[in-house]
Amino acid sequence: MNEQGRDPLIEVGHEQQELFPIREVSRLTGVNAVTLRAWERRYGLIQPTRTDSGHRLYSQADIDDIRRILGWLERGVAVSKVGSILARGHALAEQASGATDAWLRWQHQARQAVQRFDMAGLDRLFDEVFAANTLDQVFAEVFMPVWHDLAAGQGGYGQASEWLFLDQFLRGRVFSRLQLAHVPRGRTVLLAALPGQCHELELLVTGLSLGSDEIGVTPLASGQPLQELALVCERLKPDALVLFSHHPPTAELTRRLVRMAAVLECPLLLAGEAAEVAQDHLAGSLVACLGAQGSVMRQRLRQFLAGQLDT
Structure with missing residues (x-):
């Protein structure tokens, strides 16, 4: 089997899924193979299956995503922005399945528990939500919207205390999950916040999101000096360092990141809203x-x- 031929079926669980080689996908979508590889390696827009020999095979879902990408590009959306749009589209598809009502109900229950400063109630609710949702959904769809609402509305009497109560609870829960995940992995990644550009909880949740069975993520303490990260990486020898920020990066910060990447002993990556904004400016850099x-x-x-995503 090679990319010039056709491997029509593979087993996926108890089902069979038709897969297409890159030449066939180019014919079906009108997107040439060079562009398809760039969308995969530079922007992570699609993630085809690989054969043992390294050849790409695309599912029908991949082809549907390629057509959606073309639609957004025709509307004038920059290719660097399409990934987040696709992810939102996939999330909306999940919501359409009926999950939205449950998420809103859990948000309401979380707000009620916070208003009562009910730690035991929050504990029970967190366990219920965690058992019924993916890790991303637990935070992105249920608890972080409540956390953000409380953070934005601290003008009223008691609201600051409610936000601090929820923040403390969630940090404790995330710390526990990170400790459970803190076992030897094939790859290790350090995660650090750009100074003053996020709350500790946002950094910790990102650490949970980035981790997997193959990749262990260690968040560094809040306030970690940027200028000392080279020393930390030299001693811990991670496979990569991820910097996190939800603030748009300045031109000076972008230049500083490029300089930092040149002296680190491991690759440097950027995550958060800063990565969405800076992607075009950092294209082709380290x-x-x-x-x-x-x-x-x-x-x-x-x-x-x-080794399947370019900088």
Whole structure:
């Protein structure tokens, strides 16, 4: 089997799925093979299956995504922005299945528990939500929207205390999950916040999102000096360092990241909203951008460490 031929079926669980070689996908979509590879390696937009010999095989879902990408490009959307749009589209498809009502109900229950400062109630609710959802959904669809709402509405009496109560609870839960995940992995990644550009909880949740069975993620302490990261990486010898920020990067910060990447002993990656904004400016540099959404960041990190995502 090679990319010039056709491997019509593979087993997926108890089902069979038709897969297409890159030449056939080019014929079906009108996108040439060079562009398809660039969308995979540079932007992480698609992730075809690989044969043992390394040849790409695309599913019908991949082909559907390629057509969606073409549609957004025709509307004038920059290719660097399409990944987050696709991820939102996939999330909306999940919501259409009826998950939205459950998420809203859990958000309401979380707000009620916070208003009562009910730690035991929050514990029970967290366990219920965790048992019924993916890790990304637990935070992105249920608890972080409540956390953000409380953070934005601290003008009223008691609201600051409610936000601090929820923040403390969630940090404790995320710490516990990170400790459970802190076992030897095939790859190790350090995660650090750009100084003053996120709350500790946001960094910790990102650490959970980036981790997988193959990749262990260690968040560094809040306030980690940027200028000392080279020393930390030299001593810990991670496979990569990920910097996280939800603030748009300045031109000076972008230049500083490029300089930092040149002296680190491991690859440097950027995650969070900063990565969405800076991706075009960092194209071709030594800094890779992971995006801002959990599933997108995790996929791109996996691709990067496998040598399948370009900077």
